[in-house]
Amino acid sequence: MVNQEQVLEILHAIGEKITEEKLFLTELDNVIGDGDHGINLARGFAEVEKKRPMMEGKDIGTMLKTAGMALVSTVGGASGPLYGTAFMQAGKALAGKTELDAQDLVTILDAFVAGVQLRGKSVAGEKTMLDAMIPARDAVKAALDAGKDAKTALAEGVAAAEQGVEYTKTIIATKGRASYLGERSLGHQDPGATSFTTMLKVVAEHV
Amino acid sequence: MVGFVIVSHSETLANGVVELTKMMADGVPIRAAGGLDGGGFGTSYEKISNAIEDIYSDDGVIVLMDMGSAVMTAEMVLEAMPERKLVLADCPLVEGAVAATVSAIAGSSLEEIMDELTDVRELRKLS
Numbered sequence: 394m395v396n397q398e399q400v401l402e403i404l405h406a407i408g409e410k411i412t413e414e415k416l417f418l419t420e421l422d423n424v425i426g427d428g429d430h431g432i433n434l435a436r437g438f439a440e441v442e443k444k445r446p447m448m449e450g451k452d453i454g455t456m457l458k459t460a461g462m463a464l465v466s467t468v469g470g471a472s473g474p475l476y477g478t479a480f481m482q483a484g485k486a487l488a489g490k491t492e493l494d495a496q497d498l499v500t501i502l503d504a505f506v507a508g509v510q511l512r513g514k515s516v517a518g519e520k521t522m523l524d525a526m527i528p529a530r531d532a533v534k535a536a537l538d539a540g541k542d543a544k545t546a547l548a549e550g551v552a553a554a555e556q557g558v559e560y561t562k563t564i565i566a567t568k569g570r571a572s573y574l575g576e577r578s579l580g581h582q583d584p585g586a587t588s589f590t591t592m593l594k595v596v597a598e599h600v
Numbered sequence: 601m602v603g604f605v606i607v608s609h610s611e612t613l614a615n616g617v618v619e620l621t622k623m624m625a626d627g628v629p630i631r632a633a634g635g636l637d638g639g640g641f642g643t644s645y646e647k648i649s650n651a652i653e654d655i656y657s658d659d660g661v662i663v664l665m666d667m668g669s670a671v672m673t674a675e676m677v678l679e680a681m682p683e684r685k686l687v688l689a690d691c692p693l694v695e696g697a698v699a700a701t702v703s704a705i706a707g708s709s710l711e712e713i714m715d716e717l718t719d720v721r722e723l724r725k726l727s
Contacts, residue, residue, distance in 0.1 A: 427609075429642065465676055469642030474672035512672050570668055 394543055395493040395600060400453050401445060404460055407595045408438030414591055421584040425571040429470050430584040437468035437476070452491055457501075458484030471569060472585060475509050475522065482508035495543035498600075502530035502550075513568065520566035520578060522585030525557035529593055547597035554590040561586045602704045602713055603629035603655035606697060607648055607665035607674050611635030617664075617697050625701035629655035643673040652677065652686065660685035660710035662717075664696050687714060691721045 395403070411418070411434050418431030440463040448456045461480030465473050483504040487497060506526050510516065517527050532553035536546035561583035569585075571578045604621075608614040614634025621630055631651035636642040643665075652661050663674050663686065671688070678686045687710065689696055699720050703713045 427641070433642065465673070466645045469636045469640070469644060469669070471669040471672060473643075473645075474669060474676050477676070512675070 425578045425581045433468045433470040437464040440467040454484045454488035478512040479505040479508040515568045519568035522589045525554040525586035528553040528557045558586045603661040605651040605663045607670045608634040609641045621701040625705040628701045643670045648677045664689045691717045
């Protein structure tokens, strides 16, 4: 389904998309956070891009771990350790692989959810990236279990993530910087849930 | 002597906390790791790691931090140095830093200081 070269292309495409959307993501974060989400993530993925020569020819697990470490080192905001841990855990789960199949999508999303939960000490319903990530993981898994192909499963995952982003507008933040706003966070979508959905869309376009 | 690293989103705040501890505990190994490498608000994995390297001794290092990414980034630095005697303190940054450095200069061990920092968490200012 996806080989090493394609993983590098997907990482590159995620970086381009995040860079394109950095002002939008930062604007969302201005309202309920500290206004750096897009800028920080774009800086992180620029560093991932710089690491590309080091990743070439390596197994997919190593690629994802390297990308995760680059994010941890350069993002500078909460999304650094969160996405960094997510990518590193996914890399660990895919150690030695040179080709991914549909079921590996679930492995990656499981690792993302577990990584973010571990690092952020958070659960669903706290208005965080998990509110897009968990429904996306569940939808991809359900679609594959029902015998659908990877492309369809990812499309259903993206739809579930988008619904998750909408859901974050309806709840009060109890985790992260937005939790200081309490009820004033109502009505605003979570920037982390949004950036995760952006990344998943890029993956869906490339599979 | 136990050493300390102060992690904050703000370089000024981290430096300020370090400066404040010198009022009562000048001479304690302590470093600030505040803000991003190129300036600006945020937390830097590299700054935290370098600060620890800079003052590390077998007595150990206690890391105190403000919030959010400061906590998570410090956690990841510690996970990358499993062989070192390093701990994160779960307490208010300013009060914790003052109490801990005063205790360190009096010769307390890392374990003793961490015990005291649990009490700092409960300290009230107005009652």
